[in-house]
Amino acid sequence: MLPCGTYNATYAKDMAIVRTKTQWGLTIGGLILLFCLPLFTPSSILSILIIMGITIISVHGLNILTGLCGQLNFGQAAFMGVGAYTCAYLMIQGIPWPVALICGALMSGLIGLVFGLPSLRLKGFYLAMATIAAQFILSYTFVHLTKFTRGSLGLAVPIVHVGDIALKSEASLFWLIMAFMVIMTFFAKNIMRTRAGRAFVAIRDNDLAAEILGINLTYYKCLAFFVCCFYAGVAGSLWAFYFHVLVPEHFTFMDSIWQVGMLIVGGMGSTLGVMLGVVFIRAISEGIAVLSPKLASIFPQVGGGMGGATGGSFFIALGSMLFGLIIILFLIYEPRGLAHRWEIFKATYRLRPFPY
Amino acid sequence: MELVSQYIITGILTGGIYALLALSIVLVYKSTSVINFAVGNMAMVASYICWSSLVQLEFPAWLSIPLAIGIAALIGMGVERLFLRPLIGQPILASMMVTLGLLLFFYGVANLVWGSLWHPYPKLISVEPLYLFGVSISRMHLLAFCIGLALLGILSYFFYRTRAGLNMRAVAEGQDLARSAGVNVKRVFSQAWALAAVVGAIAGILLAMITTLTLDIGELGLKAFPVIILGGLDSILGAVVGGIIIGVLENLSGAFLDPIFGGGVKEVAPYAIMLLVLLFKPYGLFGLVRIERI
Numbered sequence: 001m002l003p004c005g006t007y008n009a010t011y012a013k014d015m016a017i018v019r020t021k022t023q024w025g026l027t028i029g030g031l032i033l034l035f036c037l038p039l040f041t042p043s044s045i046l047s048i049l050i051i052m053g054i055t056i057i058s059v060h061g062l063n064i065l066t067g068l069c070g071q072l073n074f075g076q077a078a079f080m081g082v083g084a085y086t087c088a089y090l091m092i093q094g095i096p097w098p099v100a101l102i103c104g105a106l107m108s109g110l111i112g113l114v115f116g117l118p119s120l121r122l123k124g125f126y127l128a129m130a131t132i133a134a135q136f137i138l139s140y141t142f143v144h145l146t147k148f149t150r151g152s153l154g155l156a157v158p159i160v161h162v163g164d165i166a167l168k169s170e171a172s173l174f175w176l177i178m179a180f181m182v183i184m185t186f187f188a189k190n191i192m193r194t195r196a197g198r199a200f201v202a203i204r205d206n207d208l209a210a211e212i213l214g215i216n217l218t219y220y221k222c223l224a225f226f227v228c229c230f231y232a233g234v235a236g237s238l239w240a241f242y243f244h245v246l247v248p249e250h251f252t253f254m255d256s257i258w259q260v261g262m263l264i265v266g267g268m269g270s271t272l273g274v275m276l277g278v279v280f281i282r283a284i285s286e287g288i289a290v291l292s293p294k295l296a297s298i299f300p301q302v303g304g305g306m307g308g309a310t311g312g313s314f315f316i317a318l319g320s321m322l323f324g325l326i327i328i329l330f331l332i333y334e335p336r337g338l339a340h341r342w343e344i345f346k347a348t349y350r351l352r353p354f355p356y
Numbered sequence: 357m358e359l360v361s362q363y364i365i366t367g368i369l370t371g372g373i374y375a376l377l378a379l380s381i382v383l384v385y386k387s388t389s390v391i392n393f394a395v396g397n398m399a400m401v402a403s404y405i406c407w408s409s410l411v412q413l414e415f416p417a418w419l420s421i422p423l424a425i426g427i428a429a430l431i432g433m434g435v436e437r438l439f440l441r442p443l444i445g446q447p448i449l450a451s452m453m454v455t456l457g458l459l460l461f462f463y464g465v466a467n468l469v470w471g472s473l474w475h476p477y478p479k480l481i482s483v484e485p486l487y488l489f490g491v492s493i494s495r496m497h498l499l500a501f502c503i504g505l506a507l508l509g510i511l512s513y514f515f516y517r518t519r520a521g522l523n524m525r526a527v528a529e530g531q532d533l534a535r536s537a538g539v540n541v542k543r544v545f546s547q548a549w550a551l552a553a554v555v556g557a558i559a560g561i562l563l564a565m566i567t568t569l570t571l572d573i574g575e576l577g578l579k580a581f582p583v584i585i586l587g588g589l590d591s592i593l594g595a596v597v598g599g600i601i602i603g604v605l606e607n608l609s610g611a612f613l614d615p616i617f618g619g620g621v622k623e624v625a626p627y628a629i630m631l632l633v634l635l636f637k638p639y640g641l642f643g644l645v646r647i648e649r650i
Contacts, residue, residue, distance in 0.1 A: 321464025
């Protein structure tokens with residue numbers, strides 16, 4: 001529903017995302033606020049926001065593949081790892097970071113394409129299994145291809161330089177990563193409005209019917225996998241910039257499930273939903289991280305009562321338990337996610353004081 | 357040569373346990389068309405319950421094991437009633453994500469209640485290996501394998517000779533048809549989950565006895581997926597045959613490829629095999645090929 005007094009007088013107006021002056025004001029103000037945050041926010045909060053930003057990029061990719069094109073991917077974290085390791089390896093060889101980032105993303109996209117090939121024949125559960133296989137095989141590669149990844153010892157990543165400035169502080173990396181987040185969100189939002197985006201949606205709704213309409217299934221399914229893993233590669237490269245050390249434990253099967261879960265909680269097929277889902281889940285997870293040392297001291301017998309529970313193990317246990325429950329409850333009670341709730345809220349607000 | 361036969365025998369026996377886990381998935385899939393990703397973690401919870409009752413409460417084994425299996429069956433029925441029944445008719449991603457959520461949930465619960473440290477499991481039978489024609493066989497593995505075969509027999513009898521089994525097969529064939537023929541579909545769903553949870557619990561307890569009791573048992577449960585892909589998603593025989601094949605291939609690849617790739621091939625070989633099967637014969641050895649119409 002459009003805000004009061006807004007009409008689609010031209011096609012350009014019909015297509016526009018930002019419609020009213022208020023929306024323009026909020027958009028620009030929001031962006032300015034986002035980029036001013038490091039000036040007055042402590043670095044602990046910045047680091048949470050940076051991780052949220054990186055995850056948003058990766059989940060955007062997942063949204064294009066799963067939410068738009070309907071193909072499943074339970075290996076997104078591993079594809080992030082491919083991007084991260086490729087980018088880090090190239091940077092160690094002395095290649096400037098923008099080139100390394102693009103190479104990392106392309107590499108991740110190509111690997112994704114290879115593992116996405118079964119999608120031409122497989123659907124649903126079988127495709128999910130192929131991506132889970134990709135996750136485990138890639139994880140194995142990260143650990144055992146020690147020549148490139150140094151395995152579980154960890155691969156040190158050089159510091160990123162923009163011009164002569166070394167991006168060492170949290171704030172400077174925040175600007176870089178948020179800039180990428182905004183650009184990638186812009187593209188993700190607009191992919192839905194292109195020919196490819198409409199083809200993806202047709203394939204999601206019924207791929208046989210889409211093929212009969214003249215959509216080239218092979219091309220578009222491969223494209224969806226490529227874009228998804230490209231996003232994962234960008235996210236992985238940024239991850240490498242931020243963490244400075246890469247270990248295979250950063251890119252596990254659990255992380256892949258978390259990303260799909262964030263997509264579901266946010267609402268599939270919606271760019272806004274991706275952001276809401278990531279922020280919601282990360283915020284809860286940070287809340288548990290703050291609370292768990294206190295809870296662990298209140299309930300020392302929890303965790304087997306063997307030497308008492310520590311904050312860390314309490315965090316992992318409570319985090320995965322709550323996250324599992326949240327996913328299940330969302331699937332049962334609000335399968336369209338937080339984005340749908342936001343739409344309902346917007347409609348109610350615009351119609352006020354009338355109920356419908 | 358002796359070494360090779362040793363690997364093959366160990367592989368067959370390990371495959372018995374994978375077959376049990378796979379059986380648990382197939383049982384649920386056959387009647388409810390839900391893929392249970394949480395099978396490993398449900399098995400893990402059952403084996404923790406059994407451990408608690410054996411070691412912490414000091415109950416005898418003849419009481420603890422049936423107790424754990426009974427609780428597992430209740431958990432299975434509860435999961436079906438609370439989390440999967442509301443999702444009947446939803447797309448496949450929904451039910452898959454619910455079981456993945458359950459995987460995380462049970463992992464968290466086990467971590468919260470029993471901790472992330474490993475526990476030694478009491479040895480109920482002798483750990484001395486048997487020697488047969490110069491090949492050493494672990495008694496525990498052999499027991500697990502025999503239980504697997506016995507369960508295969510019992511389940512075949514159940515499915516082809518009892519009324520409840522007939523109902524389950526009818527529901528697997530078509531839910532609406534079964535309902536119109538007077539089958540109580542909801543009850544069949546809950547029976548299927550209970551049965552699957554029991555099979556999973558047995559696998560979990562055996563697995564914990566063979567290795568040690570840790571949270572990693574849940575992750576091992578994922579290895580049942582290459583098995584069902586190879587054997588066919590809806591075939592009980594396929595689960596057993598697939599389990600044995602995966603067990604053998606895993607052991608052999610571990611033995612011969614480890615020196616080339618620098619260790620750990622055993623962990624990833626089942627998934628590589630699964631990927632190949634998916635590419636060339638996606639419905640597995642005994643699975644039903646589905647044809648889609650608009």
